[in-house]
Amino acid sequence: MTTIAPEETAREAVFDATVAADERIEPRDWMPDAYRSTLVRQIAQHAHSEIIGMQPEANWITRAPSLRRKAILMAKVQDEAGHGLYLYSAAETLGTSRDELLDKLHSGRQKYSSIFNYPTLTWADVGAIGWLVDGAAITNQVPLCRCSYGPYARAMVRVCKEESFHQRQGYELLLTLSRGTDAQHAMAQDAVNRWWWPSLMMFGPPDDESSHSAQSMAWKIKRHSNDELRQRFVDICVPQAEALGLTLPDPDLTWNDERGHWEFGPIDWAEFREVLKGNGPCNEQRISRRRQAHEDGAWVREAAAAHAAKHGKASR
Amino acid sequence: MNITATLALPLGDDALILSHRLGEWAGHAPVLEEEVALANIALDLLGQARILLSLVGDEDELAYLREERQFRNLQLVEQPNGDFAHTIARQLYFSTYQELLFDHLASTESELAPLAGKAVKEVAYHRDHAHQWTLRLGDGTDESRTRMQRAVDALWRFTGELFEPVEGLETVPWPTLHDSWTARITSTLEQATLTVPEGPRHGAWTAGAGRQGLHTEPFGRMLAEMQHLHRSHPGATW
Numbered sequence: 001m002t003t004i005a006p007e008e009t010a011r012e013a014v015f016d017a018t019v020a021a022d023e024r025i026e027p028r029d030w031m032p033d034a035y036r037s038t039l040v041r042q043i044a045q046h047a048h049s050e051i052i053g054m055q056p057e058a059n060w061i062t063r064a065p066s067l068r069r070k071a072i073l074m075a076k077v078q079d080e081a082g083h084g085l086y087l088y089s090a091a092e093t094l095g096t097s098r099d100e101l102l103d104k105l106h107s108g109r110q111k112y113s114s115i116f117n118y119p120t121l122t123w124a125d126v127g128a129i130g131w132l133v134d135g136a137a138i139t140n141q142v143p144l145c146r147c148s149y150g151p152y153a154r155a156m157v158r159v160c161k162e163e164s165f166h167q168r169q170g171y172e173l174l175l176t177l178s179r180g181t182d183a184q185h186a187m188a189q190d191a192v193n194r195w196w197w198p199s200l201m202m203f204g205p206p207d208d209e210s211s212h213s214a215q216s217m218a219w220k221i222k223r224h225s226n227d228e229l230r231q232r233f234v235d236i237c238v239p240q241a242e243a244l245g246l247t248l249p250d251p252d253l254t255w256n257d258e259r260g261h262w263e264f265g266p267i268d269w270a271e272f273r274e275v276l277k278g279n280g281p282c283n284e285q286r287i288s289r290r291r292q293a294h295e296d297g298a299w300v301r302e303a304a305a306a307h308a309a310k311h312g313k314a315s316r
Numbered sequence: 317m318n319i320t321a322t323l324a325l326p327l328g329d330d331a332l333i334l335s336h337r338l339g340e341w342a343g344h345a346p347v348l349e350e351e352v353a354l355a356n357i358a359l360d361l362l363g364q365a366r367i368l369l370s371l372v373g374d375e376d377e378l379a380y381l382r383e384e385r386q387f388r389n390l391q392l393v394e395q396p397n398g399d400f401a402h403t404i405a406r407q408l409y410f411s412t413y414q415e416l417l418f419d420h421l422a423s424t425e426s427e428l429a430p431l432a433g434k435a436v437k438e439v440a441y442h443r444d445h446a447h448q449w450t451l452r453l454g455d456g457t458d459e460s461r462t463r464m465q466r467a468v469d470a471l472w473r474f475t476g477e478l479f480e481p482v483e484g485l486e487t488v489p490w491p492t493l494h495d496s497w498t499a500r501i502t503s504t505l506e507q508a509t510l511t512v513p514e515g516p517r518h519g520a521w522t523a524g525a526g527r528q529g530l531h532t533e534p535f536g537r538m539l540a541e542m543q544h545l546h547r548s549h550p551g552a553t554w
Contacts, residue, residue, distance in 0.1 A: 054351070058342035065546045066376050066554040067332075067369075070339070071362050077342045078355035085348050098348075123545055123554075181552050289343065297346020299463070300400045303456025304347075310455065 019220050024150035027093040035219055038212065039149050040094050041110070042221065044101045047087035048112035050080045051105075052286050056120040057129060065123060072169055073126060079162045086158060090151040106291050114272065115202050117280030124177055124184075124191035130170010131244075132192070132199040132237070138163050139233045140203065143223035152221075171240065178245045185245075192241070193249040200264075201272045203230040231261055238262050320427045321372040323484030326527055327417075327428075328368030329389035332379055333535075334410060335361035336542055337397055346400055353445055357407070360438040367431055380546035384529075384536045391526040392474040394535040398467065401453055401460070405467035407446035412500050413478045415439045416493050424487060447504050454508025461509065468505060469513045476517030480524035 011030040018025055025031055054077050061077065064070035088098040104110040115133050120126065141163065144156040177188035204210055204226040216222035224232075241248050252265030274280065338358035345351040369375040392410055397403045418439055421432035453464040479494040505512050517523070521530065546554075 051348070054343045061339045061342055062336065062541050063545050065380075065549070065552075067362065067366050067379055069554055071359060071366070074339055074342070074355055074359050074362065078352055078359065081348050081351035081355065085352070088348075176554060180554075181549065183549060184552055293344045293346070296344070297350075297400065299457070299459050300346035300350075300453070303460030304452045306460075307452040307456045 019148050022146075022148075022220070024153065025148050026150045034215070035221075036094050038216060038219070039152065039221065040091055040096050042216075043087055043091040043094070043152055044096070044104070044110050045112060047084050047091060047101065048105045048110060049116065050084035050087060052112040052116045052290060054080045055286055055289060056116055056118070056282075057126060059120045060123060060126050063123070064126075069126075069173065076130075076166050076169070079166070083159050083162070086155045090155045093151045102294065106287070106294060108278070108287065111276070112286075113202060114275045114280065115198050116286060117275050117283045118195070118198050119282050121194070122187050122191060124174065124187040125195065127170045127173035127177060127188065128191035128195040130166050131174055131240070132170075132195050133202070134163050134167040134170060135237065136199045136202040136233055138167060139229050139236070143229075144221075146220075146223060148220040171244070174246070175244055188244075189246050192246050196249050197267065197271075198275075200230055200234070200267055201275075203227070203233065205269070205272070234262050234264050319484055323426075323428065323482065324368040324371040325378075326388040326390075326482055328365050328372065328378075329387050330393050330410070330414070331361040331368065332365035333387070333389045333538075334393035334406075335359075335365060336538065337393065337395075337406075338403075340397055341403065350400075354403075357442050357445065360435075360442065364431075364435050364438075371427075376546065380543045384531055384539055386529055387531065387535070387539075388527055388529065389531075390474070390477050391522055391532050391535075392471065392477065394526070394531060394538065395471060395474065396534050398470075399463060400449075401463040401467035402470065404446055404449045404453060405464070405471050407442065408450050408468075408504065409471060409475050409478070409501070411439055411443040411446050412497055412504075413493075415443050416496050416500075417488065420488055420493065426487075450504050450510075451508045454505070454510040464508065465510050468510060469515065472513035472515050473517055473519060473522055476519075476523040477526060480527060482527055 012032070015025065015029070015031055015035075018029070025035075057073060057080075058077050061070065061073055064073050088101060091101060092098060101110065105112065115136075120129070138160060141156050141160050145153055145160060147153045147156065174188050174192070177184040179185075207213065207225045207227045210226050213222065213225060217225070238248065238253065250265045252263065254263050256263045275283070278284070335358045338354050338361070341354045341358075342351065345354055365379075366375050369378045372378060390410075392406060395402070395406055397406075415436060418432040418436040421428050422436055423429070426432075450464065450468075453460040455461070478497065479490045481490060482488070502512050525531075
């Protein structure tokens with residue numbers, strides 16, 4: 001049996017009291033190793049999702065059908081790179097480095113959100129991503145603004161502001177298509193049909209199968225369960241879909257007056273597991289593209305480092 | 317077309333086409349900071365293009381429904397991205413030109429003066445970004461110096477066109493701009509331990525050709541991608 005030093009117990013008590021009082025844990029504070037590693041995993045995965053998430057949308061930058069939409073899309077993809085930067089910085093406060101985390105992403109040791117393994121096949125997908133995928137992300141992330149780890153909570157405040165903006169733009173894009181020509185309306189409906197279920201999967205496995213949930217909730221990293229957030233999201237989306245003049249591809253969707261919630265049909269968890277295992281439609285493409293960009297850029301990063309070494313300036 | 321429209325078209329096309337090329341970098345940049353920087357420059361240019369094209373007509377009709385022979389952009393800005401060094405060399409040549417030109421236009425009575433005055437601040441940042449990267453790559457590693465030299469050499473032939481007279485811009489003192497441009501580029505390249513290219517810059521198919529609607533082969537393919545969705549839905553709004 002290991003004995004715990006008295007100072008360790010005292011530090012742990014301070015940590016527990018800070019979390020219990022809904023105050024923030026800061027980088028120099030003592031924290032349990034498992035808390036640290038859980039946060040590194042979660043923040044890194046979040047950062048990776050921003051970076052990989054640039055790809056499905058960047059896929060349409062060069063084909064955007066109007067200059068206004070092109071500017072909006074470019075700004076959005078730029079924001080995502082910026083979110084990746086904030087989040088890697090937040091992760092670095094926990095004693096890791098961006099290079100180390102990127103290395104784990106490239107070698108498949110760390111994951112990114114399963115949603116980005118789906119392809120963007122039409123222009124309307126850009127709208128569906130904004131409305132549904134960013135909408136699901138916001139539902140997940142707003143509670144993280146009160147997360148117990150200060151740097152992560154503060155990054156989330158900035159990220160959520162920009163994400164809400166993107167979400168409204170995505171909604172407005174779909175609305176324009178929905179009210180446009182028949183072909184545009186059909187394009188919007190098809191995109192919503194393809195993105196609806198993958199968006200519900202963004203909340204993670206059902207509560208009884210979610211391995212990290214209980215501990216994360218006790219540490220106040222997480223504030224609500226996966227199923228709770230998923231339900232909240234469905235309740236928000238149903239009236240929005242109606243306002244858009246589009247349907248959601250779920251024949252079981254019914255209002256439950258007693259519960260005060262929308263009931264929805266079963267999620268295809270087998271598909272979710274396959275995508276997580278790397279067998280989704282774009283897993284291979286996304287990660288190869290990311291690795292390729294990193295490898296192609298190696299000589300540029302080396303040049304910047306060599307130049308900085310010669311001229312005594314900080315690199316990057 | 318009135319005078320303003322005549323001169324806004326080539327300048328608007330330059331910004332539109334270069335912005336598109338920079339947009340192709342999204343998700344491919346060597347570091348995250350460059351994802352942000354390149355997108356930022358692309359957005360500035362797209363903003364300039366939208367203002368300039370709106371002086372001529374409907375921005376979307378002009379961007380999406382003209383054919384290759386009707387575009388008036390410089391051949392330099394339509395050149396494919398190549399490696400990061402090629403993109404930086406293209407940026408260095410163009411942003412230095414654009415800064416000098418806008419600086420001049422800002423000081424004239426032209427209707428473009430307010431626009432040029434605002435844009436010159438953005439462009440000064442673009443030029444600084446390209447200048448700094450030229451130094452890092454030129455005076456970095458052996459490989460980066462080789463690549464940077466290759467890039468400045470390869471794009472040199474497209475720089476003669478920058479100083480060909482443009483319809484509607486008769487008051488621009490092109491020879492003076494050319495001298496200032498050459499002095500700045502020479503200074504940057506020398507500081508970056510690179511050699512100033514010496515090849516021809518005034519071939520029949522480069523000097524002034526883009527301004528007359530004669531473009532290079534990659535441009536048509538670029539337009540096909542840029543315009544296909546818009547053209548597939550005639551009359552639709554987006």
